[in-house]
Amino acid sequence: MKKFIHSFLYMAILGVAMSFSGKPEKMSLPLSVTFHHYAGNELLKLDSAIYKNELGQTFTISKFKYYISNLHFKTADGKDLSINETFLINEDEEDSKKMVLKNLPAWDYTSLEFIIGVDSLHNCSGAQSGSLDPINAMYWAWNTGYIFLKLEGHSPSSKSPGNFFEYHIGGYKQPNNCIRKVNLNISNKITARNLDLKVNILELFRSPTTIDFEKLSSVTDHRNAVTFADNYSNMFEVLKK
């Protein structure tokens, strides 16, 4: 009898709890997207590792950071979810490379779309904090706007002082718009609520335009920025395991 009362109570509590939690498909869980930085097939190593571009010029990378915004997940049956946030990913900060998205419905997502950069609305919104705080040194105060991507390093082929090269790419206005959309097929790629993406920095120097360190070692405003933007749009893929 006692057992019966206990199980009855248990059922009642469970019933009440379920009525509050709503439909199971609305169950929300955190989802993480992890950015793995590569140079070709090797994991990127700042400063020490020596890489080669298509022209055979050698180089090292000392800084690599960029903005990812407006993530948009879709399912095969037409459900979608937008996250209107901007993330600053920095090779030098391990935590920044794992983007944790809170309370995402546990649907079967088949595609992920996002932009590299910061949309024009957030470029014109005045003083902001967090990832968009100008203190992150990803901001131009004159000809106002966010720097979408910073890539710096050294190459013996560069004629800049100290063989340095720096590519600061940004701009939200035509004809120098450097915002690029990335669309990835992520069907069955989310495991244990995590999605692993590969970011290949060699793509930045490769396609569609091959970057010659000797000819172009510095981009710090709109000049040549679009060339790099077209290159970085091919930088992302789902990590194959």
Place this chain on the structure above:
Amino acid sequence: MKYKLIYTLFILTVAFLIGNSFIIENPYFKISSKDVKLKIPKGFPKPLYSFKKNKLKADIFILGRKLFYDNILSKDNSVNCGTCHQRIAAFAHIDHKLSHGIYAKIGTRNVPALQNLIWKDAYMWDGGVNNLEVQPINPITSPIEMDETLENVITKIKRDTTYVKLFKKAYKDTLINSERILKSLAQFTGLMISANSRYDKFMRKQDTFSIAEKNGLALFRAKCESCHKEPLFTDNSYRNNGIKLDSSLNDFGRGKLTEIEKDYRTFKVPGLRNIERTYPYMHDGRFKTLKEVIAHYSNAASHDQGSDSLIKKIGVLNTQEKKELHAFLLTLTDLEFLLDRRFADPNGLQY
């Protein structure tokens, strides 16, 4: 014995009250919620900057005022915003051709007035800044203006107990970041509204114009209005106003920013309010007096080849017309704004 105690208590109370009265704020500098209400002047368009995401509040305005007048924003704590943006000059730099900065450095452009900023679509002579809130990052970080970093400004502010208290009062918690610093400054500068000149009162039928002033207004509307559009006296466009290139500055204006041919040598059309006080004139301060400015526009032969087609249409003004136009321009002086106690330096150090 009992009386002695009461007597002592009485003396202590009086001493406390007197003591307190000494630290009571000077009422001249007191800011109440009434002082930070945004009133759109009659006839003005809808502002382009909105306080929606930067809600006006007396304590935030006070914080912005303190920052505006604080040398803490400069690297060697020697200059503040008010150094070059003087209240008596509608926040331009009176009698200075080119901006003066830290270490006695000289900039390349004339300090623009700060007034009616919330009706601007872009800031600086070339429109390089897209939002009022982020404008101060330029003078703060420019090596020839304040030569400081936002990081250092935040560090210095965090060390200052007065600021820590002010931030707490303004924002209800102790977080001090660039967003709050910049938004506080935007509340202070955004409320700098000039709309009570004699011209405004004439338009509202609260004042009368002399015949010369009336003729000047008619002339202004015929010759100048297409760029200096009432009531803000600017159409927010960029134009080549016919002055020749100063080869020592080689300033290509907006063209340097956009690299579009038609933008070369163009500068933002400035609003003309308080023009009596904002001398010298033009982006490089080349004209000392209003007479010189009027003479320039009236003398097409002296104009630069690339000057705006509207400038060419002005034609020659005779002596009387020049005087009348001059008389009208002086009606744009807004003493209520120039003497507005809300914008005075709370340290009482600057005009």
